[in-house]
Amino acid sequence: MKIHPQTCPVDCHESVINNSRMKTKKSGKAKWILIVIGVFLVSLITHIYVTTNDVNDGGHTNWQLSRIDFLQPIDSVEAGKIINTTRAIAGVTQAIFNLEQGTLVYAYFPGTLSSEKVFDQVVKSGNYKAKRYIVTDAMEKRSCPVMTGGEMTRRLALYWRRMSAKFE
Amino acid sequence: MKKSLMIFSSLLLGTALVFTSCDKGDDETTPPVNNGPTLYTRVGGTTMVADPAHSGQMIEQGRLTLRSVVDSAILVIAGDNKINGFFNVLLKEYTSNPQDLTGFNALSANFTDFLVDATKGTTGTYGGRSMKNAHDPAKNSRMNGKASNADFDAFVGDIGTALAKNGVTSANNAALVNDLVALLETTRKDVVQK
Numbered sequence: 411m412k413i414h415p416q417t418c419p420v421d422c423h424e425s426v427i428n429n430s431r432m433k434t435k436k437s438g439k440a441k442w443i444l445i446v447i448g449v450f451l452v453s454l455i456t457h458i459y460v461t462t463n464d465v466n467d468g469g470h471t472n473w474q475l476s477r478i479d480f481l482q483p484i485d486s487v488e489a490g491k492i493i494n495t496t497r498a499i500a501g502v503t504q505a506i507f508n509l510e511q512g513t514l515v516y517a518y519f520p521g522t523l524s525s526e527k528v529f530d531q532v533v534k535s536g537n538y539k540a541k542r543y544i545v546t547d548a549m550e551k552r553s554c555p556v557m558t559g560g561e562m563t564r565r566l567a568l569y570w571r572r573m574s575a576k577f578e
Numbered sequence: 579m580k581k582s583l584m585i586f587s588s589l590l591l592g593t594a595l596v597f598t599s600c601d602k603g604d605d606e607t608t609p610p611v612n613n614g615p616t617l618y619t620r621v622g623g624t625t626m627v628a629d630p631a632h633s634g635q636m637i638e639q640g641r642l643t644l645r646s647v648v649d650s651a652i653l654v655i656a657g658d659n660k661i662n663g664f665f666n667v668l669l670k671e672y673t674s675n676p677q678d679l680t681g682f683n684a685l686s687a688n689f690t691d692f693l694v695d696a697t698k699g700t701t702g703t704y705g706g707r708s709m710k711n712a713h714d715p716a717k718n719s720r721m722n723g724k725a726s727n728a729d730f731d732a733f734v735g736d737i738g739t740a741l742a743k744n745g746v747t748s749a750n751n752a753a754l755v756n757d758l759v760a761l762l763e764t765t766r767k768d769v770v771q772k
Contacts, residue, residue: 472683473649475656475668506653506743513657515669517682525671545670551720 473503473517476525477543478532480512488536495535499528513543617697617757643744644693648686651740660732664722696761709768724772733769734762 484492489507496505496516501523505516516528529542615623622639629637637645655661656668667681691704706712715721741747741755748755 474671475653475682476671477656477669504649504653506650506657508654508657511657511659513659515653515657517653520672543669545666549666550670 472520474520474523475515475517476528477516478514478529478540479543480514481539481541482512484509484512484538491536492532492538495532496528499523499531502528617754617761618694620754620757621697640697641690641694644697645686645690646744647737647740647746648689648693650743651689651737652682652685654736654739654743655733658732658736661729661736664725664729666722667720693761696764709765710771713769713771725769726772727766727770729772730766730770734759737762 484507486509489509492514493505493507496502496514501518503517503519505514507514514532518528525542529540532538533540618624618640621643622641625639626636627639627642629635629642652665652668655665662669665681665685668685670681688704688706692706695704707718711717713721713725715723737758738755741758746754
């Protein structure tokens, strides 16, 4: 029951004032605790974000891949020549030929090389019948299981691993 | 005060949900039982070596081995029409702002993390979706249809090709190849949903 200070005896009036002061003090303390915990959480999340910002995780390579589909049979000797030609192109880091399906996949750093240029050079080297494999926007939207979700979890796992490694 | 508490509780709950959304517990991978050294130790273990891809950085030999196999496997998969439809994003060519868009980095990191955990027999490194959820088109809109046993067989075959490209074959190290294949097989029940 709420007692109005105007209708309250003196003792009661003081008690109401004390209660009110205590509540204000408690409320003030709780606010400060919440603020400190909030600042701590924000700092921790910021720290995790900053320390794991190199999502490369100390060693993953952000390659761009491109593919050429050959429209004629290619044997292992010819495939070897194609791989050598492709790898000799400045900027290409890896090349793999699938003999069964006649596909060449090569890797390079994004934005450093034109796939048209590579295609022209490879095709010209043996007058091959081939076409570039082009991924449309629609194809791209539905592919690769790991592209969504788990980013924060991954950062947290990465952070935990790095912290654990320091104390091992 | 009550309002502040509610906001704070919501924040805590939200944070907890974000950190536990991975839902890993529903289908943990069980590594093959082996009383000898772990598979991770057998592929190089925790010995620190220079990272050939990043000058000045060190990396565990075991992780480097697994990453090399994974990176080769991604190229093999990109050229394999049998399962390439699940990984088309890898071959998308971005002409502007291409960094981190191709998915190569994400897939390489994610798959390597998964293998590190699986070969060590630990958890905590892999932070991606559970195998079941990642391969369920109803839960992952980027999963291009359900995978079949034939798709999974093609995937295992591509890993075998990637191992060979890194100098490991059934002829020179049958035990290692068999154990790695056995490890992959533990995920078949979650990956194959067709």
